[in-house]
Amino acid sequence: MAKRSIVPFGPQHPVLPEPVHLDLVLEDETVVGAIPSIGYIHRGLEKLVEKRDFKQYVYIAERICGICSCGHGLGYCLAVEKVMDIEVPDRARYLRTIWLEMSRIHSHLLWLGLLADAMGFESLFMESWRLREKILDMFDETAGGRIIHSVNCVGGVQKDMDSSMLQDVLRAVSDLEGEMKPVVDTFLQDYTVQSRLKGTGILTKEDAVAMGAVGPMMRASGIEYDARLLGYGAYNELTVEPITSTEGDCYGRCEVRLKELFQSFDLIREAVGKIPQGPVSVPVKGNPSGEYFVRIEQPRGEAIYYIKGNGTKYLDRFRLRTPTTSNIPPMVEMLKGCQLADVPLLILTIDPCVSCTER
Amino acid sequence: MDKTKMFIFAGRVLKNLFQKPATTQYPFQPVDYPDRMRGHIEIRIEDCITCGLCMRACPSQAIQVDRKAGTWTIDRFDCVQCSSCVNVCPKKCLMMKKGYTAPEIEKKSETFTRPQEEKKEAEGASGGKPVLDAEKCVHCTLCAKKCPQEAIMVDRKEKTWELDKEKCVECGICVSACPKKALEMKG
Numbered sequence: 001m002a003k004r005s006i007v008p009f010g011p012q013h014p015v016l017p018e019p020v021h022l023d024l025v026l027e028d029e030t031v032v033g034a035i036p037s038i039g040y041i042h043r044g045l046e047k048l049v050e051k052r053d054f055k056q057y058v059y060i061a062e063r064i065c066g067i068c069s070c071g072h073g074l075g076y077c078l079a080v081e082k083v084m085d086i087e088v089p090d091r092a093r094y095l096r097t098i099w100l101e102m103s104r105i106h107s108h109l110l111w112l113g114l115l116a117d118a119m120g121f122e123s124l125f126m127e128s129w130r131l132r133e134k135i136l137d138m139f140d141e142t143a144g145g146r147i148i149h150s151v152n153c154v155g156g157v158q159k160d161m162d163s164s165m166l167q168d169v170l171r172a173v174s175d176l177e178g179e180m181k182p183v184v185d186t187f188l189q190d191y192t193v194q195s196r197l198k199g200t201g202i203l204t205k206e207d208a209v210a211m212g213a214v215g216p217m218m219r220a221s222g223i224e225y226d227a228r229l230l231g232y233g234a235y236n237e238l239t240v241e242p243i244t245s246t247e248g249d250c251y252g253r254c255e256v257r258l259k260e261l262f263q264s265f266d267l268i269r270e271a272v273g274k275i276p277q278g279p280v281s282v283p284v285k286g287n288p289s290g291e292y293f294v295r296i297e298q299p300r301g302e303a304i305y306y307i308k309g310n311g312t313k314y315l316d317r318f319r320l321r322t323p324t325t326s327n328i329p330p331m332v333e334m335l336k337g338c339q340l341a342d343v344p345l346l347i348l349t350i351d352p353c354v355s356c357t358e359r
Numbered sequence: 360m361d362k363t364k365m366f367i368f369a370g371r372v373l374k375n376l377f378q379k380p381a382t383t384q385y386p387f388q389p390v391d392y393p394d395r396m397r398g399h400i401e402i403r404i405e406d407c408i409t410c411g412l413c414m415r416a417c418p419s420q421a422i423q424v425d426r427k428a429g430t431w432t433i434d435r436f437d438c439v440q441c442s443s444c445v446n447v448c449p450k451k452c453l454m455m456k457k458g459y460t461a462p463e464i465e466k467k468s469e470t471f472t473r474p475q476e477e478k479k480e481a482e483g484a485s486g487g488k489p490v491l492d493a494e495k496c497v498h499c500t501l502c503a504k505k506c507p508q509e510a511i512m513v514d515r516k517e518k519t520w521e522l523d524k525e526k527c528v529e530c531g532i533c534v535s536a537c538p539k540k541a542l543e544m545k546g
Contacts, residue, residue, distance in 0.1 A: 052418060059418045059441045123372050130381045144395040144455070150441050158446075159395070186368045194363055 002027040007340070011040050015118045015344035018354035022347075026340060034335040036328055042358040049318040054080060054288060054309070055154055057318070064320065065356040066147045067110060070103035071298040072356075073152035075305035076318070078232055078296065080154045083288040083309055090234075092156035094275040097233040098169065099143065099151055101264040101271070105176070106135045107299035108257045108264075111351050112187065115254060118348045119196050124186055131176055131183065138172045141165065156281025166272050173265050184258055197251035201334045201346040204248055211330040214323045215301020216260065217350055219244045220252035227297035238270050250349045257351075287313050298323055300351045322356035392457040397440040399460050400433060404471040406452035407431055410528035412507045413444035413453060426528070429473035435460045449507075449530040487545050488527050489534055491520050495541035502533035502542060 005026050011019035019040040025033035045064055049057050061076040062069045074096055081088060113128035136146045142165050143149035151157050161169070187193055203213065208221035218225065219242055226242035228235045243259045245252035288309030295304050301323030308317040327350040334346055383390060392398065409431060411424040421437035422444060424430070438460075445453045489502075489511075498518055503511040510526035511533060513519070534542045 056416065056418045056443065059439065059443060063439070121368075123375065124368055126375075126381075127368075127371060133381075140396060141393040142395070144393075144397040144442075145440065148439075148441075150397070158442075182368060182371050185364075189362050189364045190367050191363050191365045 004032070009034075009343060009347075013344070015114075015348055016352070016354075017114070018352070020347075020352060020354050022335075022343075024335070024340070024343065029340050031335050031338050031340060031343060034332045036332060038328075038354065038358055040358070041355060045359045046318050046320065049307075049315045051314070053313045054315050055284070055313075057315070058153055059150060061318075061320075062148055062150060062152075064359055065322075065353055067107045068103075068298050068300065068303070068322075068353060068356055069148050070099050070151070071296060071303060072320070073150070074100060074233070075294055075296045075298075075303055075320075076307070077152045077154050079292045079294040079305045079307045080288055080309075082292040082294065083290045083307060084154075084284065084286065086155055086282060086284060088156050089279045089282060090276045091160070091278045092280045093234045094271050095157050095161060095280060096152065097235060097238070098161070098166075098268055098271050098275075099139075099149060099157075100233065101267045102135055102138060102169070103149075104264045104299040105173075105261055106132055106139070107351075108261050109135070111257060111299075111348075112183070112254075115345075115348055116187075118345050119193065121186075121193065124183065124193075127183055131179055134172050134176050138169055141168060153281060155284040156279070158281070160280045166275070170269065170272055173268050177262070177265050180261065187254055187258060194251065196342075196345060197254055198247075198249060200250045200342045201338060201349060202247075202249045203330055203334050207333055208248070208330060211333055212326045213301075213330040214326045215298070215351075216253055216256045217301065217327050217330065220256045221248040222246045227295050227302040230295060232294070232296055234271060234274075237274065238267055240267070250345060253349045287311055288315065291317075300324060300353055300356075301327065303356075320356070320359060322353065322359075324350070324353045324357045327352070328357075394457070396457045397442055397455050398458040399435065399440070399456055400438060400444065401454045401456045402431055402433075402471055403452040403454070404431060405474055406450050407471075407473060408450055408529055409473060410449065410507060410530045412447045412449060412530070415507065416443045416447040418443060423468075429475075430470050431473075432468050432470040434466070434468040436463075436466050449532055488524060488529055489522060489531075489542045490545045491522075492541045492543070493520070495539045496520055497539055497541075499538060501536045501538060505532050505536040507532065 007024045007026055009022040009024050010016055011021045021037045023035040024031050058073050062073040064072050109128050109132035113125045116124035140146050142161050143151045151159055203221050205222045208218050222244055224242045224244050228240045243256050245255050289311040291308040293306045295302055303323055304321040306319040307315055310316045331350045409424050409426050409429055414422045414424045419437050419439045421434045423432040442455045445455050498513055498515045500513045503513045508526045508528050510523045512521045531544055
């Protein structure tokens with residue numbers, strides 16, 4: 001048996017946008033074990049729910065993480081609305097869905113860029129982020145902010161999109177779809193990209209179930225499940241088919257995310273076609289009393305929001321389980337047996353979001 | 360997809376070499392911000408009644424309102440541009456405008472003071488403090504619940520309605536909340 005050594009990975013590492021630390025147990029160049037440790041950016045945002053009024057907390061929930069911001073606001077609002085028995089107007093449900101799908105596109109394009117950067121493919125990274133700007137500009141036009149949108153509120157949405165804005169969104173989506181082709185071809189067919197992605201970090205279907213993987217990571221291992229099938233927002237009236245891959249390796253995860261981009265384009269088109277007229281929010285009276293638990297599909301996977309109200313304007317408890325929290329155990333399993341040089345790429349393919357995880 | 364190709368991205372790379380940069384040449388080329396952009400907060404101080412609702416609604420506690428001094432202070436570096444204050448302002452004197460706050464060397468706040476002469480006019484326009492028409496009142500407590508300063512006390516059993524004139528900020532929310540139109544703003 002070769003001599004074992006431990007190499008620290010992170011918390012500051014060029015591939016990681018956020019700090020997470022791993023102790024890699026190596027035998028020569030092969031990883032035989034990994035011990036993760038988190039807690040570098042804990043901000044106590046869940047505790048803050050006791051100090052801020054439940055309507056104000058939407059703004060804080062949105063700021064748990066930049067990239068998942070739209071989903072966090074929506075998940076929290078859905079939970080509060082269920083507790084308070086508020087029926088959200090149909091138009092608001094559709095608008096929420098359109099914004100959430102746009103945020104999925106921007107999150108996946110961001111991830112594709114980071115993946116290209118981790119492989120050292122600088123021009124592909126720049127191209128992915130150039131395309132992402134189109135969606136960010138649409139957020140700026142429709143919501144008023146590029147990253148933090150502040151559109152969700154308890155009882156509906158704060159802003160309406162008029163027909164010219166909806167047409168602008170459709171135009172941006174079509175432009176993006178047209179320009180995506182060289183990027184998709186490069187990720188899926190290029191020789192150098194394939195040699196980095198294929199066969200690395202295989203997560204079997206059994207392991208994915210046993211370890212509780214979620215989101216694109218789980219679907220890449222062949223499990224047909226998508227929390228959008230639960231029908232929150234307007235998803236019950238739209239066509240959502242879980243996108244899967246059977247490979248279970250880094251290539252599979254890349255393929256699932258690329259195809260999800262095109263699914264989001266179709267969902268936006270379908271939602272804009274079906275959007276009904278009417279109000280976008282209902283007045284909220286009283287304070288929440290009781291508890292509820294909501295599951296939604298964030299770009300990175302299934303997120304869980306739990307709230308407990310006590311009849312005052314301050315909630316007793318807010319709990320958020322993020323997709324990255326569930327994807328860390330399968331990631332540790334995946335790392336066993338891989339080469340040290342592949343570790344940055346493997347960690348990146350779970351699309352880690354450490355800000356969300358530590359809150 | 361089984362096909363493996365090489366140099367797929369070469370076309371795009373060559374194009375990038377000979378075309379203009381994808382980024383805007385800011386600050387030489389000005390940026391055209393969209394109308395909805397949440398850039399910074401502006402206040403029409405002459406309409407402000409220093410009721411303090413914005414201060415309470417601000418999730419990042421960037422706004423400080425001093426009633427006695429008649430000042431409205433914002434720390435622009437704490438502001439998160441959520442437009443929560445704009446939504447609650449009863450006088451609609453707060454606005455979200457385009458354009459980001461300029462960078463500064465030191466962190467400081469900006470203070471606006473209510474003009475003294477116009478203060479009287481503003482009070483006249485808002486019509487002073489609420490006065491109750493006891494015959495119309497059904498003691499529903501809606502005015503008390505809506506009051507941002509908790510200046511109104513309503514006892515449903517005793518059928519009393521009381522106003523704490525010290526606390527009242529003359530925002531007029533109680534008048535618009537009253538279902539029986541029993542309240543009126545009078546000087």
